[in-house]
């Protein structure tokens with residue numbers, strides 16, 4: 470990413486970033502755009518498989534049944550939405566801030582014969598274009614860190630969920646103060662991908678203020694961020710185009726491998742009945 474363009478809002482900038490990343494997926498693989506999840510003794514499992522596992526372990530927390538309506542907040546190219554729809558029989562509506570992702574996700578779903586089960590729409594998660602109580606569940610896989618106001622996202626998700634409906638999400642958070650010599654690597658990642666790090670202590674008060682009931686908070690760093698960066702720095706030639714972006718001074722996953730303070734959280738909450 471080049472310098473911050475103050476004429477654009479953060480969501481608009483993030484939208485353009487993902488439009489560019491969508492164009493980089495020249496083979497149109499339409500894969501998932503998130504990290505993997507590994508058990509501690511199976512780090513040889515390839516990233517694509519481990520990424521599907523993360524989708525599955527998140528979707529499992531939503532207790533979905535056929536016909537349930539699921540909102541996918543920040544749906545990328547729609548791969549997780551398609552997977553959830555196929556595995557559970559739920560109907561998934563994905564939103565993303567990138568118009569090109571929505572176009573691509575819709576094409577891919579059509580080609581895979583999923584048109585009746587998934588649909589995609591351009592929208593900002595901080596202003597959801599859906600009526601109150603229109604979803605049974607919501608999922609946000611590695612998207613909330615791009616959104617300038619996490620609490621506003623929680624409020625909007627609460628509004629569109631039915632009472633008793635669950636939200637599951639993954640987010641990046643600071644597990645502690647980042648040492649000065651590692652700060653620049655973290656800053657570069659946050660800047661290049663237009664993200665902010667949450668403070669782990671904020672989740673519970675934030676959920677409470679947004680009217681959601683806390684269910685579960687897991688620190689999945691050692692099974693997700695760390696092995697993903699390790700695998701990416703080993704297989705540099707297979708580097709995900711998302712991480713190969715950045716021109717001359719490329720972001721390097723190897724720089725992040727030993728930043729213990731850069732954490733990944735899995736959070737589940739529920740709208741009170």
Ligand code: SAH
Pocket residue numbers: 480483484487500501502503542543544545546547548549564565566567570592593594595609610611612613615616
């Ligand atoms: N969940 C997907 C994509 C993760 S990439 C996957 O796992 O494959 C982050 C996603 O968040 C992108 O689709 C991006 O368009 C979306 N996003 C970022 N900011 C957003 C916002 N303010 N409103 C809606 N979507 C947003």
